[in-house]
Amino acid sequence: xxxxxxxxxxxxxxxxxxxxxxxxxxxxxxxxxxxxxxxxxxxxxxxxxxxxxxxxxxxxxxxxxxxxxxxxxxxxxxxxxxxxxxxxxxxxxxxxxxxxxxxxxxxxxxxxxxxxxxxxxxxxxxxxxxxxxxxxxxxxxxxxxxxxxxxxxxxxxxxxxxxxxxxxxxxxxxxxxxxxxxxxxxxxxxxxxxxxxxxxxxxxxxxxxxxxxxxxxxxxxxxxxxxxxxxxxxxxxxxxxxxxxxxxxxxxxxxxxxxxxxxxxxxxxxxxxxxxxxxxxxxxxxxxxxxxxxxxxxxxxxxxxxxxxxxxxxxxxxxxxxxxxxxxxxxxxxxxxxx
Ligand code: UDP
Numbered sequence: 001x002x003x004x005x006x007x008x009x010x011x012x013x014x015x016x017x018x019x020x021x022x023x024x025x026x027x028x029x030x031x032x033x034x035x036x037x038x039x040x041x042x043x044x045x046x047x048x049x050x051x052x053x054x055x056x057x058x059x060x061x062x063x064x065x066x067x068x069x070x071x072x073x074x075x076x077x078x079x080x081x082x083x084x085x086x087x088x089x090x091x092x093x094x095x096x097x098x099x100x101x102x103x104x105x106x107x108x109x110x111x112x113x114x115x116x117x118x119x120x121x122x123x124x125x126x127x128x129x130x131x132x133x134x135x136x137x138x139x140x141x142x143x144x145x146x147x148x149x150x151x152x153x154x155x156x157x158x159x160x161x162x163x164x165x166x167x168x169x170x171x172x173x174x175x176x177x178x179x180x181x182x183x184x185x186x187x188x189x190x191x192x193x194x195x196x197x198x199x200x201x202x203x204x205x206x207x208x209x210x211x212x213x214x215x216x217x218x219x220x221x222x223x224x225x226x227x228x229x230x231x232x233x234x235x236x237x238x239x240x241x242x243x244x245x246x247x248x249x250x251x252x253x254x255x256x257x258x259x260x261x262x263x264x265x266x267x268x269x270x271x272x273x274x275x276x277x278x279x280x281x282x283x284x285x286x287x288x289x290x291x292x293x294x295x296x297x298x299x300x301x302x303x304x305x306x307x308x309x310x311x312x313x314x315x316x317x318x319x320x321x322x323x324x325x326x327x328x329x330x331x332x333x334x335x336x337x338x339x
Pocket of ligand 1: 080171189190191192194195206207208209210220221222260283286
């Protein structure tokens with residue numbers, strides 16, 4: 001075995017897929033999660049330590065018990081609209097909470113640190129594929145909180161020698177192709193689960209938030225990355241830091257833009273069913289187009305990073321997860337009753 005890795009938020013969607021990828025690479029993921037959003041059933045590849053990232057004493061205890069060789073820090077709040085309504089909550093959890101994890105790590109010998117950042121740090125970018133050097137101008141407290149942590153990591157590198165990776169994700173979607181885990185939240189706002197649940201007749205028609213964007217078909221364009229590809233990127237980032245690399249920051253995306261209409265059409269092709277939809281106004285804070293320039297991530301983390309990230313593979317794995325008995329059991333539907 002290659003040692004323990006502390007995964008804060010390891011019971012979350014991206015966190016749990018990363019725990020599976022860590023285990024496949026020979027690490028033992030130790031999940032630290034308060035289970036406020038994360039799911040206990042998703043912790044399957046290592047121990048679960050229940051705790052809040054604001055609890056530095058509890059974090060210290062967990063660092064001492066498991067002596068992690070590295071930390072992957074997912075635990076955070078991540079809804080743009082909520083961050084606009086509740087900025088205090090976002091700065092407390094995402095900035096002060098991360099500080100507690102960093103300080104507990106500093107007291108435990110400063111293991112390398114992989115951080116979940118976001119393309120929301122760019123705000124409304126100038127257009128075209130987004131390279132890491134595009135100006136950072138977040139337009140909501142969520143993006144601002146993540147950018148503040150990136151700055152803290154830079155200062156910790158200079159002053160304390162912390163080796164870290166900040167991974168700016170574009171849109172995570174899809175599910176474990178082996179069907180063991182997938183996306184499941186009490187309150188769901190994301191397009192892929194909402195479209196799939198509407199298609200399966202279990203949720204109201206999916207709202208198309210804006211058809212008047214300056215894009216080819218008028219709907220917003222995003223860069224969707226398969227959650228398993230994101231998970232692999234975290235493992236590679238950690239390995240790079242363990243191999244002695246200094247601090248780095250990179251995008252995690254494919255370079256390919258996919259619109260809301262593209263998603264609906266792909267789901268139609270995959271199932272021969274139409275997703276029930278209704279038109280709705282633009283959602284506040286949604287930029288028209290966010291597509292990564294993936295060149296730096298490929299240079300730093302290697303080729304083959306996005307092999308599962310074409311939209312039909314993403315949607316196929318999401319559909320299989322939503323149709324599975326495992327999902328039905330979670331959602332309270334009788335197994336076998338899911339279309
Ligand atoms: N979207 C939509 N209907 C939904 C959810 C999302 O039209 O029910 C659109 C949303 O406006 C955005 C894109 O789909 O343009 C991706 O939204 P999501 O919430 O999945 O991720 P975000 O880009 O906000 O992180």
